[in-house]
Amino acid sequence: MRVMVLVKATKDSEVGHMPSRELMAAMGAFNEELASAGVMRAGEGLKPSSQGKRVAFKGADRTVIDGPFAATEELVAGFWLWEVKDMEEALAWVKRCPNPMPGPSEIEIRPLYEESDFSEV
Template identity: 40%
Template structure:
């Protein structure tokens, strides 16, 4: 099963507020954590996110979409990065989340990633088949990208 670990930092602690670059110790601790995840064979993806000033929010009113550029000053917490892990159980996800070297005031939200099979009997079969085809295409493209 897959879990997403979402690192959220209060706006006051966000990298964009702290002058742009975290201390070297933060990079070193995260590097060790990521290394351990890779060595354990559970890491599928991990990325840090750019400052919210470079992002945007899309909202829908039912008829059209509105794009609002960052920074997201109204946010109390900003998403700073994420990991996607593939683990055997919720308990294993909890263990990895507890090891994450987040500092005081930083929040790590952990959510299970839903599997396509969970939508069987809920979503129309043709929608599930189309989604399965898309996921195969993504996997093929990823494999091709790694071969070149």
């Protein structure tokens, strides 16, 4: 089962505050554990939404929206792509993760569609 693990943005991440060296070391060690266990397929941090763009679609029309974007708690500051046995394994890994932000933060786990999900359509 593949899952996308989303680190939610905070006010600190949205203004571009970089993590402390201690947090970077802790996250590096965690990433090494994930890689050694064969779980991590990819993972990266994202720059603040002020450096991003969105494209809104309406029929054939495309509208470009410049960041920053509102609702910080709904934005993504980073991600991992993991291959796990099931959602319980993904949850167990996330519970072991260092807090990815200096203050309160959230991580969301979302399963990816697999080819087998479309075989019934």
